[in-house]
Amino acid sequence: MVSNFLKTILLFFCLLVSDLSHAQKTHEQIARSKKALAHSSLLGICVTTPILLQSVWYETPGNFHVQNDGRSWLGMDKAGHAFSAYHLQKQAHRIYKWADYSDKKSLLFSSGISLLFQSSFEVLDGFQKNYGFSWPDMMANASGILLYSGQQILWKEEKIRLKFSYSPSPFAAIRPEVLGGNFQERLLKDYNGQTYWLSFSPFNFTQSSKSFPTWLQFSLGYSVNEKIVGTENYFSLGSDQYHAHSHLLLSLDIDFSKMNIRNSTLKKVLSIFNTLKLPFPALSLAQNQLRFHPIYF
Incomplete structure (x- = not known):
């Protein structure tokens, strides 16, 4: 950062x-x-x-x-x-x-x-x-x-953009010395709250892109859950047990560089979001279970 x-x-x-x-x-x-x-x-x-x-x-x-x-x-x-x-x-x-x-x-x-x-x-x-x-x-x-x-x-x-999103997870409080003791540290250290995305429009690779808004993107994401220790996928604390697992996501996104924005100042401000993934509904696949998220950060 x-x-x-x-x-x-x-x-x-x-x-x-x-x-x-x-x-x-x-x-x-x-x-x-x-x-x-x-x-x-x-x-x-x-x-x-x-x-x-x-x-x-x-x-x-x-x-x-x-x-x-x-x-x-x-x-x-x-x-x-x-x-x-x-x-x-x-x-x-x-x-x-x-x-x-x-x-x-x-x-x-x-x-x-x-x-x-x-x-x-x-x-x-x-x-x-x-x-x-x-x-x-x-x-x-x-x-x-x-x-x-x-x-x-x-x-x-860039037809494929590498993006990032973050939402605070409850797991950082379990090992704050490793996963972060405040928001700034957790943003960098708590992988449970981080998601990395590949955003793209399939129509941007074809001749039909002119008839479809290429600013509307599909986004493939990757994240983890219950990951408390770097090298171990199991962690227990008292009666609580944690089993680390990864999950894949499919969501929507927006590429502001593909939008017809004439105001140069607004265009520069919105360009920030070509690094950060916008919150949208998403499907996640984890441990062979498919789940719908009404909004995913």
């Missing part, structure tokens, strides 16, 4: 600097300045953010080691890695495009920035005794980058 905030501020800063410099520089000078600003700002974030968080988030480092956590949290943490890598590359790609880099270079540079940023935290984890460098995490990072890059190569647009 911190990285998404920084990326938004960075993009605004880049555009502001660009607007202020137009009257004072030649076209060639502006082009060089924008390219230098894009590179230095994004690389600066990749270097400074891990250094700053290392002093606040991590304990005293030990010996570097690798840990296989591929089965932890029923894959929800891996979905989070893919989501972060996807949206970090998306923002970096926009900045490189703003800096007038070619499509090929913008995609290549933004892929590298996203991978570098995510990898830096894996390296820091490798020096922590309770964590470790995770190749499954790296594969999840790569999958997010491939999802974004692949769409840009094939269609030069």
Whole structure:
């Protein structure tokens, strides 16, 4: 979440600097300045953010080691890695495009920035005794980058959007030291309240898209329930027993970029919801049981 905030501020800063410099520089000078600003700002974030968080988030480092956590949290943490890598590359790609880099270079540079940023935290984890460098995490990072890059190569647009939603769960209170003691911590740590979505319109892939509103999307979701411990699917507390399980969801969503919105300010505000999944009715499949949710967050 911190990285998404920084990326938004960075993009605004880049555009502001660009607007202020137009009257004072030649076209060639502006082009060089924008390219230098894009590179230095994004690389600066990749270097400074891990250094700053290392002093606040991590304990005293030990010996570097690798840990296989591929089965932890029923894959929800891996979905989070893919989501972060996807949206970090998306923002970096926009900045490189703003800096007038070619499509090929913008995609290549933004892929590298996203991978570098995510990898830096894996390296820091490798020096922590309770964590470790995770190749499954790296594969999840790569999958997010491939999802974004692949769409840009094939269609030069996002026909499939990776989204996130959250609703507080009752399970975080059972282990608040792990799943979070307040709303902000639970938003990041309580996988029971998180859902990751792939939103798309099947008509956006066919010639019939002109006769159907492609802003109306179908959304496939993945989440977990009763997941109290990362590596175990069973947990007991007194007489209460918890059996972790995953569930798949089918819901509806809206792609505001496909709507004919003329107000530029409103369009930018609504673009936030192309990252967040809107609440809609949903069907969920869990433990071989199909359930209807009148509204799902």
